Amino acid sequence: MAIDVAAVRRSFPILDRELDGHRLVYLDSAASSLTPEPVLDAMDRYYRWSRSNVNRGVYPLAEEATDLYEGARTTLAGFLDADPVGVVFTKNATEACNLLAYGFVRAHLGPDDVLLSTVMEHHANLVPFTQAAAAVGAEVRHVPITPDGLLDLDAAAELLADGRVTFAAFVHVSNVLGTINDVERLTRMVKDANDRAIVHVDGAQAAPHLPVSFRDLGIDSYAIPGHKMLGPTGIGALVARPELLERMEPFLTGGDMIRDVTLTGATWNDVPHRFEAGTPMIAEAAGLAAAVGVLEGYGMAAVRSHERDLTAQLLDALGTVAGVTVHGPKDVDLRGGAVSFALDGIHPHDVGAMLGSRGGCVRVGHHCTKPLMRCLDVAATTRASSYVYNDVDDLEPLVDGLEAAAAFFAR
Amino acid sequence: MSMEDLYQEIILDHYRKPKNRAPELADEAVHVHHSNPLCGDEMDLRIRVLDDRLDAVVFDGEGCSISQAAASAMTQAVVGRELKDALDLAEDFRRMMHGDDPARPDDLGDGIAFTGVAKFPVRVKCALLGWMALRDAIQTFERGASAHTVTHEE
Structure with a gap:
């Protein structure tokens, strides 16, 4: 149609x-995309009809809010063909990249590791990782572009040849050149060179515009913004393999993300809740779910x-x-x-x-x-x-x- | 917004036919390089000083029409002035860009045409680039130095 x-x-x-x-x-x-009526209605309805906090109350209204919020997680996971347990809601795609940079790169990479990036990255998918690499002493390599504005995969092969790249972060669709990168191919190249390598992709310009299957891409994590895909501002997500989230340290601590707390310590909640400290963006989650509904309606x-x-x-x-x-x-x-x-x-x-x-x-x-x-x-x-x-x-x-x-x- | 609010004819004249635009200046006392990395505006400003006055001021660079025209109008307004007086005029222009009425409208010359830029916050730094370079050049001279580079962050 x-x-x-x-x-x-x-x-x-x-x-x-x-x-x-x-x-x-x-x-x-x-x-940023414009906002359609169903998204406005969903947010309005939460505030007028279901307003309460999530994950706490035992009364029906609070269950309704929790269902809205967790339902949005399931809806988004379905849209991207991912596991809902791997979906962490964040403020935006930038925060999703930072969550990964702080929770994984700073916790697991060291001076023997190499981080692969490209010259066409948005600062959101570059700076958190170059900062993290610098903090742990890891080297950073950048895939160049061809004169046509495509990633130079021959050069990428050379950068991967020594097998030291253990983390790669690159963009699915360039916000400047428009280039749709061959994520599956570059991911295979990274993993063939080192089967322990983690691949993260910035989906900010892809998820709103292309059919995306997280599973088929073969990657480990994917950052998306709600506000570029007809949703409200103030919500995005890190979509990841649950096994990756399990290896990550919390980035923000506080309420909701804990299992038990003593005066001197704490243990962490299960993923993905471990990474969602405090009262989340409930209305925005309802709005994002409605946006997904609109996009699925178009196909x-x-x-x-x-x-x-x-x-x-x-x-x-x-x-x-x-x-x-x-x-x-x-x-x-x-x-x-x-x-x-x-x-x-x-x-x-x-x-x-x-x-x-x-x-x-x-x-x-x-x-x-x-x-x-x-x-x-x-x-x-x-x-x-x-x-x-x-x-x-x-x-x-x-x-x-x-x-x-x-x-x-x-x- | 209308194009005419921002781009007065005087501004376009300076943009199309800039005054005192040159890549070098004989007997220059100071050369400063200023840039606005967020816009990509680049400006080289050179001054020659004689008896504590601006004997000559030339600029060169790349950028939007506002930045180039403002620098051109600035050079006309300050050549011949005592250094202290030129600094005072630069401060008057800066205040005008932040919405104040200028204290010395006649002395600003064509610079007064930039009043409307104050209504466009993202363009204010474009209009200020030449004037801030002038202020820096004079202060650099007063320090006894001959060159200075400044990158303006937002």
Whole structure:
């Protein structure tokens, strides 16, 4: 079933907004997605109808809240084809990466270990691990990219050859280049080189846009943000093999995550609760479960197909604008819907200001990928990114705005 | 927001035809390099000092229209001024970018066209880059040094 964009749009109230008389053209879903009515309703319903804390009360209302929260865990696990026992709710994907960096890398890696990363990582999937590696004295190696913006797997093979890589963290889909990395293949390479190696993947730009099976990827953990997949802000998850969670130390301690406490010590609760200290984000979990329901209603294969077609049209449209250079793969089978580009001679901030004055929302800057910006030899890019509510009628305002920027800032 | 609130014609004029833009300066007293890593703006500023006055000020660099135009307007406003006076004017511009009415609107010259930038917080640091480089260049001179590099964090 193809996505019926007109019907989809009706469930996103923000799309009725006008800004200075311009229709909202939202092309910044790689930064954060818009929120549909069912997600708003689910959060509203919790606060109006089921409001109470989880895991504590013995009265029916508290059981209802617990069911909502734990039900969201099961729903998310089903969506990603993972074990619910391996799903830890976090504030966002960044916190999920930090949880792993603190709970596993700092606890288990040492000076003999090597951590594998890539040059296309978002800071969220880079800094927690480089900091952890530095703290334990582990070496860090980075997989470079090819001129097309793909991971250079030949170079990766060389980096893995000595068998010392015991932890790898890389991105599924690049938030700048759009590149869809071959996670299964790189994971096999890492594990063939060292069968004890743990593989972590940043799924922030993949889980919202592609069908993802955690089991089939063959990885050990996966970080996702709720707010990029139609869910609310304030919730994400670390999706992991339960055996990995069992080996991890708690990152935050306090209520809920303990089994027993004495005045001087404590023992830990079972996973995944061991990593969820304190009252969690209950309304947000209900909202995220509703978002998963909306995405499953569309069907993730249909979401991917819609975005693939729209990205092809976007690349064609950008090709009509003089002075535009697109970064990343041109083959839409190898890329997602985040498209970064340069407009010759005009700083992205100026491009973004022109588009913004016409209702167009795009991202300008380094997109939290400063090492990648250095690889591309640019300070910043302009990025347009699409989702289920975008259609070909959003491309014309983009092209018009870019042409207006080129004329306005011509020297 | 409207493009005209931010990009006054005077700003675009300085962007298209910058004043005192040059990669070097004869007999320079100080050369400073300033960058805003979050935007990727880079600025080289050079001053020549004669009898405690700014005898010449040139800038060079890359960045958005606001950063380049503000630096151009700044050079026009400060050349010929005593160092202390130029520092005072830089402080006036900085306060204007934080929403205060400037105390010396006439002395700011074309710099006054940047008043509207104060309404766009993410662009304030762009407008300030040249002025902060000037302040640093004068302070570097007063310390007796000839070069300084500053990276502005947010």
